[in-house]
Amino acid sequence: MKPLYIYNSLTKKKEEFKPVNPDFVGLYVCGPTVYNDVHLGNCRSFTSFDVVYRYLMYKGYNVRYVRNITDAGHLVGDADIGAEDKMAKTAKALKLEPMEVAHKYTVGFHEMMQKFNNLPPSIEPRATGHITEQIKMVQDILANGYAYEVDGSIYFDTVKFAQEKDVYGQLSGRKLDDMLAESRELKNQGEKRNPADFAIWIKAEDNTLQKWDSPWGEGFPGWHLECSVMSTKYLGSEFDIHGGGEDLKFPHHENEIAQNCGACGTVPVKYWMHADMLLGNGRKMSKTPDPITGKSNSVMPEELFSGNNEMLSKAFSPMVVRFFMLQAHYRSTLDLSDNALLAAEKGYMRLMEAYHTLQSLAHEKKTNPNDEDQQINEALNNAILDMDDDFNTPKALSRLFTLVNKINSFKSGHLDIHSISEETLERMKKLFHDFIFVIFGLLDETQTSSSGSGDTLNGLMDLILDIRKESRVKKDWTTSDLIRDKLKELSIQVKDGKEGTTWMVDK
Numbered sequence: 001m002k003p004l005y006i007y008n009s010l011t012k013k014k015e016e017f018k019p020v021n022p023d024f025v026g027l028y029v030c031g032p033t034v035y036n037d038v039h040l041g042n043c044r045s046f047t048s049f050d051v052v053y054r055y056l057m058y059k060g061y062n063v064r065y066v067r068n069i070t071d072a073g074h075l076v077g078d079a080d081i082g083a084e085d086k087m088a089k090t091a092k093a094l095k096l097e098p099m100e101v102a103h104k105y106t107v108g109f110h111e112m113m114q115k116f117n118n119l120p121p122s123i124e125p126r127a128t129g130h131i132t133e134q135i136k137m138v139q140d141i142l143a144n145g146y147a148y149e150v151d152g153s154i155y156f157d158t159v160k161f162a163q164e165k166d167v168y169g170q171l172s173g174r175k176l177d178d179m180l181a182e183s184r185e186l187k188n189q190g191e192k193r194n195p196a197d198f199a200i201w202i203k204a205e206d207n208t209l210q211k212w213d214s215p216w217g218e219g220f221p222g223w224h225l226e227c228s229v230m231s232t233k234y235l236g237s238e239f240d241i242h243g244g245g246e247d248l249k250f251p252h253h254e255n256e257i258a259q260n261c262g263a264c265g266t267v268p269v270k271y272w273m274h275a276d277m278l279l280g281n282g283r284k285m286s287k288t289p290d291p292i293t294g295k296s297n298s299v300m301p302e303e304l305f306s307g308n309n310e311m312l313s314k315a316f317s318p319m320v321v322r323f324f325m326l327q328a329h330y331r332s333t334l335d336l337s338d339n340a341l342l343a344a345e346k347g348y349m350r351l352m353e354a355y356h357t358l359q360s361l362a363h364e365k366k367t368n369p370n371d372e373d374q375q376i377n378e379a380l381n382n383a384i385l386d387m388d389d390d391f392n393t394p395k396a397l398s399r400l401f402t403l404v405n406k407i408n409s410f411k412s413g414h415l416d417i418h419s420i421s422e423e424t425l426e427r428m429k430k431l432f433h434d435f436i437f438v439i440f441g442l443l444d445e446t447q448t449s450s451s452g453s454g455d456t457l458n459g460l461m462d463l464i465l466d467i468r469k470e471s472r473v474k475k476d477w478t479t480s481d482l483i484r485d486k487l488k489e490l491s492i493q494v495k496d497g498k499e500g501t502t503w504m505v506d507k
Contacts, residue, residue: 009272026239033070034105048330067121071102127226146262152203172250224255
C-alpha cells in the first residue's frame with residue numbers, strides 16, 4: 001500500500017498516516033446539533049469527511065466511522081454556562097418535547113446526507129444515550145484532581161491542567177494567558193476559580209427540560225464532554241483521526257483533548273483534521289442583508305435544489321453541488337456563488353459525458369504501449385498520488401479532466417483508439433469509474449429524470465433516436481431536425497458522431 005499523508009492540525013504539518021492498529025482505522029467526526037435544519041457549511045464539512053472515509057476504504061483499510069448526534073448539552077452561543085440549551089430553546093418555540101425536536105431534525109439531517117450521497121457512519125451515537133458514561137468521565141477527572149464542584153456544577157480546572165500537562169492550547173495555538181484575558185470579559189464567571197475553566201457537568205434549574213440524576217444532583221453534561229466519551233468508547237482511548245469544522249478547533253476540540261487527558265492521562269487522537277468554512281460571494285454567510293447590495297448571502301441546501309434564493313439564477317442538483325465542493329481542498333475556504341455553481345454544473349456534465357464515452361470505447365486489435373499510454377498512466381498515477389497527499393480532490397479532478405480531452409479526441413477521431421494499449425484503456429475505464437463513483441461519491445444524474453426512472457428515460461430516448469435515425473436514412477431532414485430541436489427545448493442535447501448518436505440532459 002502506498003503511503004498516505006495527512007495534514008495534522010495538532011502538529012501543523014503533513015505526516016505519513018500510520019494507524020494505531022495496522023489495517024484498521026478509527027475515524028470520529030463531530031456530528032450536528034439537531035435543533036434546526038442542517039446548514040450548507042455543515043454539509044460541506046460532512047461531505048469532505050465522507051470523501052476521507054471513502055478513500056480510506058478504497059485504500060483497503062477497515063474503517064470504523066463514528067459520527068455523533070448532539071441532542072443535549074449544547075448551549076446557545078457555544079457557551080458552557082449561563083445560556084439556554086439549543087434543544088430546549090427550539091422545543092419551547094415549537095411547543096414540542098426536546099426528543100421530538102431531536103427526532104425531527106435528525107431525520108432531516110439523514111435525508112440531506114442521502115441527497116449528497118454521503119455514506120452513513122458505522123456508528124451514530126447520541127449524547128442522551130451516553131449519560132452514564134459521561135458521568136463516569138466527570139468522576140474520573142475529579143478523582144485525578146483536574147476538576148472541582150461548585151453547588152452541583154463541575155468545572156474543569158484549566159489552569160492546573162495546563163501547568164501540569166503540556167497539552168492545553170497546542171491544537172488551537174492559543175496561549176493560556178490570552179484565553180484567561182478573553183474569558184474575564186464573559187458573563188456568569190462567578191463560580192469558576194479561573195475564567196478559562198469550563199463546565200463539564202451543569203446543575204439543572206427548576207425549568208430545565210433535559211436533566212439527569214448524578215452524584216452532584218440533577219443536571220446535564222457539558223457540550224464538549226459527549227465527544228470525549230463517545231469517541232473513546234467506540235474507538236478506544238487512543239484512535240487515529242478526529243475530524244470537524246475549523247470553527248470547532250477552539251474551544252470544543254481543545255477541551256476534548258483536555259478532558260480525555262484529564263480522565264485517563266492519554267492524548268486521544270493521532271491526527272486532527274479540520275475542514276475550512278464556506279463563504280457566500282466572498283463573505284461569511286449571514287442572513288443579514290449586505291449594506292451595499294441589500295441582499296443576503298445565506299443559502300440553505302434545499303434552496304440550492306429548488307433555486308428559491310435571490311443569490312441563484314436557477315436550481316442546482318445535489319450532485320452538481322457535491323462536484324462544486326470537490327473543486328476546493330477541504331482545508332481551503334469554499335466560495336459559493338451562482339457563477340461558481342454554473343461552472344461546476346458544466347464541469348460535472350462534461351465529466352459524466354466523458355465517462356460514458358470512455359465506457360463505449362473498444363479495441364479491435366493488439367497495440368504496443370507508446371507515448372500516449374505513458375501520458376494516460378501518468379495522469380492516473382498522479383490522481384492517486386493527489387489523493388494520497390492529504391485528500392487533494394481538486395488536483396485529482398484536474399488529472400481526470402486532462403484525460404477528458406483525450407477521451408473526446410478518441411471519440412472525434414482526432415486520436416486513434418489504437419494509439420493506446422488495451423491494458424491502458426481498461427485501466428482508464430476502471431479508475432475513471434472508481435474516482436467518480438467510489439472515491440468522489442458522485443452519482444450519475446445525466447440520464448435520469450425526476451418524472452421517471454433512468455431505465456424508462458433511456459428506453460424512450462432509444463425509441464426517439466431510432467425514429468430520428470430512420471428519418472436521416474430517408475433524408476427526411478425536416479423530421480430529423482424537428483426531433484433534435486424539440487429535445488433541445490427539453491434540455492436534452494443530441495450529438496451525432498462517428499460512433500453513433502449520443503444524448504445527455506443539459507441541466
